[in-house]
Amino acid sequence: MSNASRFLQQAFLAATGLAVLAAGAQAGDGPMISRTVEHMATAEKPATPISGSQARLSRTPDGATMTLRTSELVPGNVTTAWWVIMTRPENCSATPCTAEDVIGRAAEVGTQIVYADGVVNTPDGRAEFSAYLPAGGVSGGWYEQRFDAPHQSEIHLVLNDHGPLIPDLAASMLTSYRGGCRDDSLPPPFPDTAKADGTAGPNACRLIQDAIFTVMASEGN
Numbered sequence: 001m002s003n004a005s006r007f008l009q010q011a012f013l014a015a016t017g018l019a020v021l022a023a024g025a026q027a028g029d030g031p032m033i034s035r036t037v038e039h040m041a042t043a044e045k046p047a048t049p050i051s052g053s054q055a056r057l058s059r060t061p062d063g064a065t066m067t068l069r070t071s072e073l074v075p076g077n078v079t080t081a082w083w084v085i086m087t088r089p090e091n092c093s094a095t096p097c098t099a100e101d102v103i104g105r106a107a108e109v110g111t112q113i114v115y116a117d118g119v120v121n122t123p124d125g126r127a128e129f130s131a132y133l134p135a136g137g138v139s140g141g142w143y144e145q146r147f148d149a150p151h152q153s154e155i156h157l158v159l160n161d162h163g164p165l166i167p168d169l170a171a172s173m174l175t176s177y178r179g180g181c182r183d184d185s186l187p188p189p190f191p192d193t194a195k196a197d198g199t200a201g202p203n204a205c206r207l208i209q210d211a212i213f214t215v216m217a218s219e220g221n
Helices: 003-026 099-104 167-175 215-220
Strands: 032-035 054-060 063-070 077-086 111-120 127-134 154-164 206-213
Touching (some): 054 154, 063 154, 077 099, 077 127, 099 111, 127 154
Antiparallel strands (some): 032 054, 054 063, 077 111, 154 206
């Protein structure tokens, strides 16, 4: 194994090992709901499904467990996964909640956003993520919102591309929102907590894929 390959493997294990162990240890008895991962919708084009992808979510009163497998990523780039939670989705303007609801009306819809997992994409552009989020107060979240009712919350699993791995910034890129990225690549409406999360670098961050779990879909399957 080359030194570069060994570094990537160590970085991957360091960033994901605890999340994988937590998900396996904390997963409860709630049903595991599956969704296809999609390229996120933009102003120019609608969301498009990614063949062979799968996101799975289980909710219990104690918390939520997720796994996500996807492809069509840039080989060697760093990708982080994020819990994007609307604790009062009944206040959203649509179902599922829109991006304008999530950030622009965060107080009304009870938004909470927090890190889930981070990986280096494989040479063929694939990645897998796993995480557990306990109910209650959310450590490291972008907002002060609690996560007290997993079954009543709408949950989006969102992927953020950080660009090519920069060895000196690897830890920050794999575990934060801004890690490795220029400040001007971060969406202006995002809160200061997001824009200060991680060490800036020369790359551009891009929100690229997501999987959406609405309250009705989760309770009905």
